Amino acid sequence: MIFLSRSARDSYDLGWRCGGVLRAGDVLALSGDLGAGKTQFVRGVAASYIGEGCHVCSPSFTLINRYEGGGRYINHLDLYRLSNLEELESAGYWDAVEDSEALVLIEWLEQVEKAEPLVFTQVWIDYVYESDELVEGLRHFRLLKGSDTKLYERLLPLFS
Secondary structure, X not given: OEEEEOOHHHHHHHHHHHHOOOOOOOEEEEEXXXXXXXXXXXXXXXXXXXXXXXXXXXXXXOOEEEEEEOOEEEEEEEOOOOOOHHHHHHOOHHHHHOOOOEEEEEEOHHHOOOOOOOOOEEXXXXXXXXXXXXXXXXXXXXXXXXXXXXXXXXXXXXXX
């Protein structure tokens, strides 16, 4: 299923709606073009799941950011700068991903081979092109089934 985002606000709003159905223990991988809106989507999820005051920034240099509020937690990971499993393991990746008390959002999961959690669903975000020309501001958010069928089914109506 595909959601068409026409602006950063649309991407945030989709994240907001997803935050309303996501739960602790869910793992959502966010992949796609650089600058396509992964972190903007996470901002919307965090605002809905934790609260409007949640400050989200890309964990590109820290690998893992943990947000908390109202007794809820989000582990936000960014694998863009990594290249191997050893780097992940030394940073506490598996502890963050397998934290059943936290919602887990992983940007750039495809960057590191064998980093896939056992159960996850994926959103692929890419720019929209027409006749090989970039259409300014448009992005496709594609919900891919992954291995977590229940999460996929909860999110599916939001992408229709």
